[in-house]
Structure formats: structure tokens, C-alpha cells
Amino acid sequence: MNHTNFNLLVLFFFFGIYxxxxxxxxxxxxxxxxxxxxxRALAHMVTYxxxxxxxxxGALLLKPKDQDTLVSKFGVNGSPAxxxxxxxxxxxxxxxxxxxxxxxIREPDFNxxxxxxxxxxxxxxxxxxxxxxxxxxxxxxxxxxxxILATSLVFALLHLYQxxxxxxxxxxxxxxxxxxxxxxxxxxEWKFNVWxxxxxxxxxxxxxxxxxxxxxxxxxxxxxxxxFLTIALMIVLTVIRAKNSHNGLRVNRKTLWRKV
Numbered sequence: 001m002n003h004t005n006f007n008l009l010v011l012f013f014f015f016g017i018y019x020x021x022x023x024x025x026x027x028x029x030x031x032x033x034x035x036x037x038x039x040r041a042l043a044h045m046v047t048y049x050x051x052x053x054x055x056x057x058g059a060l061l062l063k064p065k066d067q068d069t070l071v072s073k074f075g076v077n078g079s080p081a082x083x084x085x086x087x088x089x090x091x092x093x094x095x096x097x098x099x100x101x102x103x104x105i106r107e108p109d110f111n112x113x114x115x116x117x118x119x120x121x122x123x124x125x126x127x128x129x130x131x132x133x134x135x136x137x138x139x140x141x142x143x144x145x146x147x148i149l150a151t152s153l154v155f156a157l158l159h160l161y162q163x164x165x166x167x168x169x170x171x172x173x174x175x176x177x178x179x180x181x182x183x184x185x186x187x188x189e190w191k192f193n194v195w196x197x198x199x200x201x202x203x204x205x206x207x208x209x210x211x212x213x214x215x216x217x218x219x220x221x222x223x224x225x226x227x228f229l230t231i232a233l234m235i236v237l238t239v240i241r242a243k244n245s246h247n248g249l250r251v252n253r254k255t256l257w258r259k260v
Contacts, residue, residue: 004140014057015058041119044111083196090233102213120205121198126198133152137188142258152180185251186234200234
């Protein structure tokens with residue numbers, strides 16, 4: 001079995017184990033941990049860390065056994081300051097636009113705020129961008145498009161719990177799917193620095209939940225205008241950075257479908 005097929009089998013197999021255990025035991029383990037530390041947000045993050053164990057094992061089994069450590073495989077060796085800085089600049093349209101249109105939520109619940117912003121942004125990017133997309137793209141010959149299609153479809157499908165309305169479900173699916181593509185592209189273009197998509201994800205979520213915008217990922221048209229402005233600004237900043245570098249854009253005609 002060649003390295004591409006072996007690595008694909010390993011990555012999808014251990015993602016399946018992670019997902020199955022997550023669905024079966026996440027809530028009960030989190031409740032058990034809350035009984036010890038009496039903090040829902042912290043218990044949520046500890047449970048997420050434990051749920052990453054199958055993914056860490058999968059990453060360790062990848063071939064060839066090169067010099068990449070788990071830290072570099074998951075992109076956490078990149079600069080957090082760079083990620084926070086570029087994401088803070090890109091999300092200014094959301095924070096400014098929402099401040100003019102929407103009111104701040106009254107008496108925000110600290111645990112919910114941490115879970116829906118920091119925890120969601122950090123762990124979703126580690127799982128779906130760094131592991132699921134990133135390692136499929138980096139450790140196989142699959143190009144950007146086939147690598148992103150499978151992983152983004154899964155990511156979007158997992159967000160459909162947010163509504164029961166058919167039209168709203170379609171909109172949620174489209175937005176989360178395209179968002180997944182965007183974050184994967186950013187992860188690639190910023191040299192697999194996971195802190196870039198992590199920071200952007202956290203700050204976009206923070207703007208969404210800090211103001212009375214909407215109950216799900218679809219939002220309303222006014223809210224989405226500023227969300228799209230943030231996305232456009234992030235894309236422009238990324239392209240400018242790539243054009244000013246020696247190598248240009250990493251996702252190009254040579255890497256779209258299959259890498260040599």
C-alpha cells in the first residue's frame with residue numbers, strides 16, 4: 001500500500017473513532033468532570049482535549065516517519081501573535097458594523113461565551129483544519145480541492161443541528177461549507193499556522209455572540225454583509241502577503257487536484 005492510501009486510511013479511521021467516541025461519551029464525560037472542577041467551560045475544554053487522543057494517535061502513525069513533531073503536524077508551532085493580529089484587523093468590520101446596528105447581549109453567561117467562542121474556534125480548527133484537512137492535504141498526493149471537499153462536507157453537515165427549517169438548513173450548510181473552505185485555504189496560505197484560522201474563527205464567533213445578531217450560523221442579511229466584508233478583507237490581506245513573498249500562493253494550478 002502506498003503512502004497516500006495508507007495515510008488516508010489512517011486519517012479517516014481515527015477521525016471515525018474520534019467522532020464515534022465524541023457522540024457517545026462527550027456529554028457524560030463533561031458532566032463527570034464538572035463534578036470535580038465545578039466549571040462548565042473548563043470541563044468542556046478538558047473533555048475536548050481528551051477527545052483529541054485518537055487524532056493524536058492517527059497523526060503519529062502517518063508515513064513517512066519524518067522529522068515533523070505532533071506540534072508541527074497540528075500547526076501549533078506557528079506564531080499566535082501573527083494569527084491574533086491579522087484576525088483582529090480582518091474582523092474590525094464585524095465588530096464596528098454590529099456595534100452600530102445591534103445591542104450588546106445583557107448579562108452574558110461566561111461559560112457559554114467561552115464555549116461558543118474560544119473553545120469552538122480552537123478545537124474545531126485543530127480537528128477539522130489541522131488534522132482532518134491539513135494532514136490529508138500535507139501527507140497525501142491529493143490536491144486542495146479533493147482534500148477540502150470531503151472534510152468541508154463533514155464540517156458543514158455537523159452544523160445542521162442549528163435549525164429544523166429546510167430553507168434555513170440549506171443556508172446554514174452553504175455558509176458553514178464555504179467557511180470551512182475559507183479556513184482551510186487560510187491555513188494553507190499562512191504556511192500551516194493554525195493560529196490564523198483559530199484566531200479568525202474565535203473573533204468572528206465572538207462578534208456574532210457578543211451582539212444580539214441571530215440564533216444560528218445563517219444570521220440575517222445585515223449581519224452577513226459585515227461578515228462577508230471580514231472574509232473579503234482576510235482574503236485580500238492573505239493574497240497581498242502571498243504576492244510579496246517569493247513563492248506566491250500555495251494553492252495554485254499545480255496543487256488544485258493532485259500534487260506531484
